[in-house]
């Protein structure tokens with residue numbers, strides 16, 4: 001079954017010491033309150049969420065007589081999640097939520113996601129859909145839908161994908177015919193819809209992208225609709241079927257407990273929906289949900305990597321080969337150090353990004369930085385979540401390949417985060433084309449200035465090797481940027497597009513190294529006079545930074561060379 005242990009010390013360091021989330025006075029939380037919430041949440045996850053991970057994966061979701069049945073163990077945990085107030089954490093007070101700093105909410109969500117990623121898809125998507133309805137919905141939706149979603153009686157989904165419209169969402173064909181009074185008849189097929197149907201909720205609120213009559217082609221002609229599984233009467237009570245039919249569920253490599261559904265809207269009888277947000281601005285409105293979901297994808301990688309690392313650390317301390325514990329063998333130790341540096345680096349990035357949401361309330365300029373970091377969190381953390389999970393399996397040897405220790409499930413469950421919410425290839429294009437070139441490189445350049453200041457502040461005596469390396473990487477970043485801007489000026493877009501993934505990796509590794517750098521510098525300052533236990537922890541933070549630089553950041557030099565030396569348009573090469 002594996003083993004659950006949260007690295008609470010590292011979470012507290014990030015929240016209380018590095019980001020100081022207790023300083024967001026609007027939440028009225030002291031340092032100890034933050035620690036208390038994390039400890040309480042972790043206890044809940046250990047006792048109620050983690051025990052469902054393996055059995056729900058084993059049983060999986062079933063499609064019986066048109067109904068989608070989720071594993072029995074998920075009913076109890078879903079109920080307790082809402083009843084104990086964990087779903088409300090981080091949501092606005094005026095809808096019954098418990099506002100907390102965003103980084104605290106994300107740290108909690110990470111614990112649940114590591115412990116059973118597939119299950120968190122149900123409340124996770126419901127939360128994202130709820131946010132759209134609450135922000136953009138009309139009075140009726142806010143009065144009758146939001147409270148039911150808060151209680152956990154109704155769930156939520158996002159319906160973009162169609163058989164011919166995957167990455168190319170603009171190709172979707174679902175239609176919406178006006179019926180008057182803001183109501184529309186929705187018709188079409190959506191595929192791969194997570195939580196599209198389940199017996200966990202008595203109603204599902206689908207957010208569906210479709211085209212109204214005369215809409216132009218592509219994403220500009222798309223509008224967003226709220227489509228309930230069961231109709232909602234004018235007094236908010238449940239009406240009859242709204243003719244949303246789950247025609248099949250997918251059988252997948254991982255996240256077996258998450259229902260992935262094909263949904264038919266308006267096939268035999270009429271399905272009704274309401275327009276939400278403005279007509280033809282569907283993508284914009286859906287992006288409220290998609291941005292949240294993209295950060296959550298990154299968190300799926302971060303969360304599972306961190307728990308997989310904890311399992312591998314425990315196992316390698318107990319398993320002996322050649323007369324000693326395998327953690328003492330250099331190659332195993334190197335593997336663990338790399339895993340820890342990467343997992344904690346991803347945690348630092350995800351929590352830093354979450355904290356920017358609170359900063360943005362005071363300083364709207366932070367929005368551009370959030371946009372820049374979103375594809376980094378999504379793509380890099382999902383990819384590395386998979387890599388760390390695979391390394392954790394390897395550290396378990398043959399036992400890791402078998403199901404007993406629960407570590408192979410991470411490998412199966414993490415892969416999907418690289419695919420959904422815009423594949424990592426699409427994220428890389430978004431990162432370079434929209435977040436850098438369209439912005440004229442302003443946000444990236446401001447971020448680079450912050451990195452340069454951090455690197456220049458490094459103590460030569462303690463961090464000479466890292467300072468030199470980071471300095472070289474920053475220089476090579478400038479020349480890669482010049483090269484890419486040059487391609488843009490000459491309209492050589494294929495040369496940009498073939499390098500986006502490498503450039504995203506390059507930028508991600510700089511950002512993570514920078515977050516670990518700040519952590520190492522703060523830890524170094526705190527060493528003097530700390531307790532033996534804290535000393536050990538702070539030293540581990542310095543090690544994480546050094547290991548990340550020597551094992552990952554250093555590869556940026558070869559990534560830069562890969563980009564600069566290969567200048568042929570790959571689409572002209574035969575396959």
Ligand SMILES: Cc1cc2nc3c(=O)[nH]c(=O)nc-3n(C[C@H](O)[C@H](O)[C@H](O)COP(=O)(O)OP(=O)(O)OC[C@H]3O[C@@H](n4cnc5c(N)ncnc54)[C@H](O)[C@@H]3O)c2cc1C
Nearest residue numbers: 158159160161166167192193194260420421422423425426
């Ligand atoms: C388990 C699961 C759950 C999902 N949940 C949801 C959900 O809740 N709601 C929803 O709407 N969808 C959902 N999806 C769909 C998911 O978002 C899509 O699968 C994804 O966007 C990719 O689309 P596709 O599968 O059609 O792949 P394609 O678009 O066919 O892509 C195939 C490959 O080609 C690459 N590619 C395509 N176009 C380009 C390009 N222009 N440049 C470079 N590379 C390109 C992609 O990166 C990818 O590697 C889910 C999918 C799965 C498997």
